[in-house]
Amino acid sequence: MPDFKSFPLPDTAEGLTEAEILTWHVKPGDTVELNQIIVEIETAKAAVELPCPWAGVVVELLVRPGQTVDVGAPIITIDVDPGGAAAPSTPAADAGTNGSGGSGGSGKIGEEMPGGRIATLVGYGPRTTTAKRRPRNDIRSTAALVAEEAARAATPAPAAVPAAVPAPIVVPDTPAALLDPQPGGQVPLAKPPVRKLAKELGIDLRSLIGSGPGGVITREDITQAASADAPAASSAAPAVAGYDAASRERRVVIKGVRKATAQAMVDSAFTAPHVTEFLTVDVTPMMELRARLKNHPQFRDVKLTPLVFAAKAVCLAARRTPDVNATWDAQAGEIVYKEYVHLGIAAATPRGLVVPKVRDADRMSLRELALALEELTATARDGKTTPAAMIGGTITITNVGVFGVDTGTPIINPGESAILAFGAIRDMPWVVDGQVVPRKVCQLALSFDHRVVDGQQGSQFLADIGALLADPGVAMTY
Incomplete structure (x- = not known):
């Protein structure tokens, strides 16, 4: 059975309490190696690249780019035993051992130290005994999308999968945990380069209807929306985040x-x-x-x-x-x-x-x-x-x-x-x-x-x- 482990946000410098997720370098379904850079975060002091403390397969990204999370809060789930050889475990149980307890000592990167602490490139991880996951803003989890995809794929299946064999995890192409919510619970589908272009041009993805397969927003959609004669999908949505057209002011969160x-x-x-x-x-x-x-x-x-x-x-x-x-x-x-x-x-x-x-x-x-x-x-x-x-x-x-x-x-x-x-x-x-x-x-x-x-x-x-x-x-x- 799969062995899921949740990686809590570590304290990359003494005294830090939170950090903003800037960019994910992986998506659900990707195979990652030990110490592979998986995410870039911004603390109150600098931008820092975080390595993965385990080798395995990415199951779920728990935080969207742009979100600020507390040190110790889980940010990604990794299946460290995709082959199913290890005993089953739960993310909740793993979160209690990834960065808690234990005394000092040295160990190889990725090894579990006495007391349950995991050696990483940025220390042994923060204690997670009091860490709580921040609200997800009603974003559907990747697990939910996986279940939906698996259900759709199972409908025309000619034969049932034997009970003794674990069902394969089907991961959609687009990491849903990275997408911003649209009104009504929908999420704008767009690849990371397209999302970056939209951010640079001040285009709100929630105001667009994608012309790509399955409603995916393309670069052409972004450039068309940025042109002067492009019809706006929603006149109520501002072109730049935080901009108030009436007062001609733009507000940016202090962080x-x-x-x-x-x-x-x-x-x-x-x-x-x-x-x-x-x-x-x-x-x-x-x-x-x-x-x-x-x-x-x-x-x-x-x-x-x-x-x-x-x-x-x-x-x-x-x-x-x-x-x-x-x-x-x-x-x-x-x-x-x-x-x-x-x-x-x-x-x-x-x-x-x-x-x-x-x-x-x-x-x-x-x-x-x-x-x-x-x-x-x-x-x-x-x-x-x-x-x-x-x-x-x-x-x-x-x-x-x-x-x-x-x-x-x-x-x-x-x-x-x-x-x-x-x-x-x-x-x-x-x-x-x-x-x-x-x-x-x-x-x-x-x-x-x-x-x-x-x-x-x-x-x-x-x-x-x-x-x-x-x-x-x-x-x-x-």
């Missing part, structure tokens, strides 16, 4: 990275007393050094941006002012001074603002730092930054200059004591040896936590950064 960022900024702004200081710097020598190094064999294959020099300056200056690299621990009543620099780089991504960290940036050479920043930026832009890469920072740089902005008053990241805004580098008139000449000039802004950093310390740190950018040779004295 994921945006929700986490907003809460973090509010907590920081109303907890740490912010002080912001500004400094205008002639960075012409730094830009000249950059031009020389780009032709150096060691840097020919490296993207050497001004941000790299700013990052190096922050790491060097933090040695002389360790207070800016400290943390205020209110619970313990202590200031924690860090003997390492985990440098955060604020990055704007399609999912919102994220701040991945360069670990031990103070120990890196200029070339190593440039490579680390290039990789960090590319990963963030692709939305692949892991939750682990965004925790444990000690100080942050926000490069507002890439947007052509001179400077700003940045908000300190929670758990840190300082953040530097690095502004745009512009050609400006500057006085050199009593003469006004054109120079490369940028503005710096440093926000710091006045509980940890006094005005003298903050000013000294900002002046040191400015001196290093104005004359990179000063680094020889540090």
Whole structure:
């Protein structure tokens, strides 16, 4: 008999309580291997790909893309013994053993540990003793569709299946658990690429009648609906989710990275007393050094941006002012001074603002730092930054200059004591040896936590950064 196991949503980073299902990479009936990527989720920190903890056949997808589920709630059912060799079990029973009980220890991926915990790529799974499945919004389960399909297939059957042989599971081509409900309980049939196109064009699938076999919505249906002269299937349905035609406003649910960022900024702004200081710097020598190094064999294959020099300056200056690299621990009543620099780089991504960290940036050479920043930026832009890469920072740089902005008053990241805004580098008139000449000039802004950093310390740190950018040779004295 089949052996069904339900995979509960794991906690991919410490403290997470929920996540949104972004994309399923499998559908009912697919054969999956151990550790095969089956779904992409978005937490409050990043988009994460989850591997399958077992090998088997997908029975049912329990959550639709776009739904937010609690950690510990089942998201997929896998038949781990499609051949029928194992003893029967139920999803409910499995849900109680997949992520509950047991002590520590190590095991191979997919193995059941003492206490019933399953080793996965993201830990041993959350405890499921109190987890409850979220409402399904009246969506018919795949099991129900399987039963309907099996009943239709059994009608013209010439002979009955012997009782001793388990009936084969018939899985429809379209995973019903992925479909949005239509009025009256119907679901719009459309393949994932078509659904993606509809989302990009702002077309509500529920407003269309599919022209494909069995009422399946095709790409042609979507493009026709998007054209100006396409007849609307339902005038009451808005073209864009959350759009109110009367008020000309669009509402978007606050969730994921945006929700986490907003809460973090509010907590920081109303907890740490912010002080912001500004400094205008002639960075012409730094830009000249950059031009020389780009032709150096060691840097020919490296993207050497001004941000790299700013990052190096922050790491060097933090040695002389360790207070800016400290943390205020209110619970313990202590200031924690860090003997390492985990440098955060604020990055704007399609999912919102994220701040991945360069670990031990103070120990890196200029070339190593440039490579680390290039990789960090590319990963963030692709939305692949892991939750682990965004925790444990000690100080942050926000490069507002890439947007052509001179400077700003940045908000300190929670758990840190300082953040530097690095502004745009512009050609400006500057006085050199009593003469006004054109120079490369940028503005710096440093926000710091006045509980940890006094005005003298903050000013000294900002002046040191400015001196290093104005004359990179000063680094020889540090």
